[in-house]
Amino acid sequence: MRIAPFxxxxxxxxxxxxxxxxxxxxxxxxxxxxxxxLSPQQGFxxxxxxxxxxxxxxxxxxxLKSKVDVFMDERLVPHIYAQTDLDAYYVQGFxxxxxxxxxxxFQTYVAAGRLSEIAGPERLxxxxxxxxxxxxxxxEQTMQRMEKDHVMQATVDxxxxxxxxxxxxxxxxxxxxxxxxxxxxxxxxxxxKTYLFLMYMSYDLTGSGAKQDLKMSNAxxxxxxxxxxxxxxxxxxSLDPIIPKGTPFLKPSIVPIAPKDVDSPYLNKSxxxxxxxxxxxxxxxxxxxxxxxxxxxxxxxxxILCNDPHLGLNLPSLWYEVxxxxxxxxxxxxxxxxxPAVIIGFNDSIAWGVTNAGRDVLDYYEVQFKDxxxxxxxxxxxxxxxxxxxxxxxxxxxxxxNEYIAMTDMGPVMYDRHYKSDTIHPQYLAVKWTAxxxxxxxxxxxxLNRAKNFDDYQKAIADWSCPxxxxxxxxxxxxxxxxxxxxxxxxxKRQGDFIMPGIDSTYQWQGMIPESENPMxxxxxxxxxxxxNQKATDSTYPYYLGTSNNFPVYRGVMINKRLSVxxxxxxxxxxxxxxxxxxxxxxxxRPVLLKNIxxxxxxxxxxxxxxxxxDWNFRNEVTAxxxxxxxxxxxxxxxxxxxxxxxxxxxxxxxPDGSTLLDNLLKNNNYRFADNVNTTDKIxxxxxxxxEAVKKASVYLEQLEKDKKLDWGIVKDxxxxxxxxxxxxxxxxxxxxxxxxxxxxxxxxxxxxxxxIVHMTDYTEAYGVYPGGQxxxxxxxxYDNFIDSWVAGKYFKLLFLSKENATKNExxxxxxxxxxx
Amino acid sequence: MKFITAIFLTAFLAFAxxxxxxxxxxxFVITSFLVAMGIHQKSGKAFLSGFLGLFILWTLLAxxxxxxxxxxxxxxxxxxLPLGGSYWILIFVTGLIGGLVSGxxxxxxxxxxxx
Numbered sequence: 001m002r003i004a005p006f007x008x009x010x011x012x013x014x015x016x017x018x019x020x021x022x023x024x025x026x027x028x029x030x031x032x033x034x035x036x037x038l039s040p041q042q043g044f045x046x047x048x049x050x051x052x053x054x055x056x057x058x059x060x061x062x063x064l065k066s067k068v069d070v071f072m073d074e075r076l077v078p079h080i081y082a083q084t085d086l087d088a089y090y091v092q093g094f095x096x097x098x099x100x101x102x103x104x105x106f107q108t109y110v111a112a113g114r115l116s117e118i119a120g121p122e123r124l125x126x127x128x129x130x131x132x133x134x135x136x137x138x139x140e141q142t143m144q145r146m147e148k149d150h151v152m153q154a155t156v157d158x159x160x161x162x163x164x165x166x167x168x169x170x171x172x173x174x175x176x177x178x179x180x181x182x183x184x185x186x187x188x189x190x191x192x193k194t195y196l197f198l199m200y201m202s203y204d205l206t207g208s209g210a211k212q213d214l215k216m217s218n219a220x221x222x223x224x225x226x227x228x229x230x231x232x233x234x235x236x237x238s239l240d241p242i243i244p245k246g247t248p249f250l251k252p253s254i255v256p257i258a259p260k261d262v263d264s265p266y267l268n269k270s271x272x273x274x275x276x277x278x279x280x281x282x283x284x285x286x287x288x289x290x291x292x293x294x295x296x297x298x299x300x301x302x303x304i305l306c307n308d309p310h311l312g313l314n315l316p317s318l319w320y321e322v323x324x325x326x327x328x329x330x331x332x333x334x335x336x337x338x339x340p341a342v343i344i345g346f347n348d349s350i351a352w353g354v355t356n357a358g359r360d361v362l363d364y365y366e367v368q369f370k371d372x373x374x375x376x377x378x379x380x381x382x383x384x385x386x387x388x389x390x391x392x393x394x395x396x397x398x399x400x401x402n403e404y405i406a407m408t409d410m411g412p413v414m415y416d417r418h419y420k421s422d423t424i425h426p427q428y429l430a431v432k433w434t435a436x437x438x439x440x441x442x443x444x445x446x447x448l449n450r451a452k453n454f455d456d457y458q459k460a461i462a463d464w465s466c467p468x469x470x471x472x473x474x475x476x477x478x479x480x481x482x483x484x485x486x487x488x489x490x491x492x493k494r495q496g497d498f499i500m501p502g503i504d505s506t507y508q509w510q511g512m513i514p515e516s517e518n519p520m521x522x523x524x525x526x527x528x529x530x531x532x533n534q535k536a537t538d539s540t541y542p543y544y545l546g547t548s549n550n551f552p553v554y555r556g557v558m559i560n561k562r563l564s565v566x567x568x569x570x571x572x573x574x575x576x577x578x579x580x581x582x583x584x585x586x587x588x589x590r591p592v593l594l595k596n597i598x599x600x601x602x603x604x605x606x607x608x609x610x611x612x613x614x615d616w617n618f619r620n621e622v623t624a625x626x627x628x629x630x631x632x633x634x635x636x637x638x639x640x641x642x643x644x645x646x647x648x649x650x651x652x653x654x655x656p657d658g659s660t661l662l663d664n665l666l667k668n669n670n671y672r673f674a675d676n677v678n679t680t681d682k683i684x685x686x687x688x689x690x691x692e693a694v695k696k697a698s699v700y701l702e703q704l705e706k707d708k709k710l711d712w713g714i715v716k717d718x719x720x721x722x723x724x725x726x727x728x729x730x731x732x733x734x735x736x737x738x739x740x741x742x743x744x745x746x747x748x749x750x751x752x753x754x755x756x757i758v759h760m761t762d763y764t765e766a767y768g769v770y771p772g773g774q775x776x777x778x779x780x781x782x783y784d785n786f787i788d789s790w791v792a793g794k795y796f797k798l799l800f801l802s803k804e805n806a807t808k809n810e811x812x813x814x815x816x817x818x819x820x821x
Numbered sequence: 822m823k824f825i826t827a828i829f830l831t832a833f834l835a836f837a838x839x840x841x842x843x844x845x846x847x848x849f850v851i852t853s854f855l856v857a858m859g860i861h862q863k864s865g866k867a868f869l870s871g872f873l874g875l876f877i878l879w880t881l882l883a884x885x886x887x888x889x890x891x892x893x894x895x896x897x898x899x900x901x902l903p904l905g906g907s908y909w910i911l912i913f914v915t916g917l918i919g920g921l922v923s924g925x926x927x928x929x930x931x932x933x934x935x936x
Contacts, residue, residue, distance in 0.1 A: 002932045005864065009928035016922055017847045031902075035922065038915045039846035040882035041839035044898055045915070048890035173842040177894070181901070728900035779894030 060821030076774035093162025100337035111200035138436035163189035197338035202435035205467035209362035252542035288355035291530035307353025317772025357468030365502030439465035470531035483520035549657035579793035596690035622713030637693035767795035831874025857930025871927025876920030
């Protein structure tokens with residue numbers, strides 16, 4: 001033995017192995033453990049799925065009651081045929097995990113405030129935010145309630161077992177790609193994770209109040225209530241509500257009464273202000289379209305139901321298509337990996353679709369604690385005990401972070417001296433949020449999956465509490481309906497729009513609106529129902545619906561305008577409508593802009609852009625330069641009008657909604673906010689503002705044109721990003737039109753996340769597409785194979801098969817069987 | 822002959838021990854060490870046969886995976902790492918890493934034996 005060379009080479013080997021076995025820091029991120037990651041027998045190469053891979057097989061699952069057949073079609077959609085419901089959910093859990101395990105788990109890490117555990121201390125802010133908002137607490141509340149319902153408990157348990165059976169069957173080299181990239185391992189699924197995921201959806205669809213109420217409080221304090229009322233009004237002139245105007249409503253069973261002193265501390269300038277910026281906010285455009293046309297308006301004489309929920313566009317997609325067939329039901333649609341049953345879809349008798357109601361169900365209350373230990377708070381003239389809830393956050397590579405959150409009757413104290421103490425006044429804010437009040441959400445979908453008629457639909461959604469949704473409905477027997485359902489607070493005007501005092505019951509919720517008084521319409525004379533996140537009703541509805549800037553107004557206008565003139569409707573017509581790029585907001589706004597543009601005062605370049613806008617046909621097509629110009633001028637106008645009014649504000653504030661500015665420009669020749677408060681020698685007019693906007697926009701547009709980016713599709717630059725925001729795993733620069741005010745509400749990273757059209761013919765004719773693919777594996781050709789069709793506005797015909805047809809359908813490519821063993 | 826045998830044996834044993842995926846990815850360090858100890862060559866040659874054994878094995882396994890996958894994943898990974906999105910470079914780097922570790926282990930093996 002040659003000692004020295006031996007020692008040196010051994011040390012070199014060990015050193016190299018050590019380096020290749022470590023995650024090395026590069027900038028803010030870390031490399032995977034390169035040796036492991038690149039090892040062909042263990043690392044990422046194992047996730048490179050053969051393009052001719054077979055998905056057939058026999059799988060033995062412990063506890064299965066009888067054999068389950070799963071037929072996979074050419075798009076990798078599973079059609080599950082089981083003898084019992086629990087077997088079906090068991091297998092659904094297994095299949096979800098087989099194709100989407102990493103995503104399922106990652107989403108629950110986000111919801112549970114556990115990102116730092118896998119991603120390190122940079123994500124601690126988001127984790128703290130979610131923990132303190134009560135996400136885990138809320139999921140626990142829901143779980144406790146659902147476990148009292150034996151059917152639902154058994155359903156979630158069966159699903160959980162399915163997920164875990166898959167995780168157990170995984171060999172180390174088979175774990176999904178992202179685990180290898182980030183170097184961690186899947187853990188067991190639990191029912192709580194399912195509820196955490198659903199809690200995340202509640203957050204995504206109703207959580208904007210967590211930021212908005214603080215910002216609105218700031219705006220009210222800064223502007224004064226009178227100006228605030230003008231800038232954040234409760235009316236929108238263009239509103240075409242979900243329930244047609246003139247529909248009578250029941251007399252309210254609750255008449256909430258505003259506190260006597262509401263004018264002084266609450267509505268007028270008060271000490272409440274906050275400079276808190278939340279680390280994460282739901283996208284403002286989270287919304288959706290749904291509509292149903294009755295048989296009298298369709299070519300076939302049967303209803304057609306359409307739905308396209310607008311959410312953040314991600315890979316792997318939020319949605320996963322599935323058909324579930326058991327003796328109790330036969331249902332097809334989009335499911336959530338992480339939850340049993342179908343969320344949006346249809347069965348042999350009915351179809352349903354949802355859009356977000358947008359109602360405010362999250363409020364802040366100021367809490368007065370006896371001292372900084374937060375053990376007692378003052379309420380209705382006495383000290384009440386607050387429990388301290390411990391949330392332990394594990395942080396990768398760092399010690400655990402222990403958060404103590406005071407729990408009051410109003411809800412968790414989100415902000416206290418320890419969390420954001422120096423930037424917020426008052427110091428203690430409790431969050432009261434219907435999402436944490438133990439709903440039975442999953443049960444609604446469970447029942448909808450099995451509903452046979454209108455009565456079943458009504459019963460299914462009656463208990464739905466959060467997030468409030470507009471449930472559209474169609475049945476083969478010809479009924480159509482829509483109902484805004486949720487647990488909604490009976491509010492006095494402006495209640496909960498700002499931070500409220502929490503020292504007694506004066507400002508507390510006085511009751512929830514009874515389910516029977518929620519806006520609903522069945523088989524209306526006009527022959528269709530629709531919703532697009534606009535206000536549900538006109539002002540004759542006896543309850544306060546909330547500030548207008550929670551409710552986008554123009555998509556609804558467009559949908560109703562189109563549907564009102566359509567007859568003999570076919571599914572093809574509905575496909576075109578879902579992909580409609582006409583911008584009704586621009587149609588209303590352009591005349592006001594043009595009226596106020598004095599062409600003689602423009603340079604040649606500015607004039608050129610105004611001409612492009614003038615010649616534009618209001619369609620936000622990929623190549624439409626007019627759309628780019630219009631949006632640039634409008635955005636500049638908002639800047640010119642509002643910037644001076646908000647410039648000196650030290651705390652974050654929302655700007656008024658586009659509809660507020662447009663309504664005022666259409667109504668007033670002299671708009672008081674047109675004046676630039678910074679110029680004392682002059683009172684600016686609307687014309688001055690529009691001219692300035694054109695000049696500002698032209699500078700920007702010239703630059704775009706130089707970079708050859710004037711086409712709307714290029715400026716908008718739609719992408720579908722991987723959940724880790726890695727460009728290599730995302731689809732970027734997609735050539736798709738649309739915009740936030742179009743029916744095709746596609747913006748840069750947000751838009752129709754699932755388009756579905758269901759024709760209620762005897763043999764259900766249904767179409768669907770989502771921007772993703774059935775496999776969550778970036779190494780599979782099924783990872784993003786629907787995206788091009790989605791971009792092109794094309795649909796897949798959905799295979800809704802009886803079991804005997806499934807065995808012989810030519811589009812069925814693979815057969816998986818599950819047996820007990 | 823020794824040289825070729827060493828390469829072949831290094832690759833074969835690395836593949837075999839690699840089938841036990843609960844073991845760490847670098848388990849072939851042991852087999853490459855043993856091969857170099859068993860088939861004695863000078864350090865330089867031992868390194869080269871150790872290197873080539875793993876380089877060939879890992880390159881080959883990567884190519885098989887990559888071509889049946891139509892490069893879908895390799896192109897993505899080659900953008901993340903970043904290797905300019907080239908699957909060939911990624912395959913080469915894969916082979917290189919396996920080869921270097923194995924080659925060093927082989928020197929160890931070769932020097933562990935009495936002359």
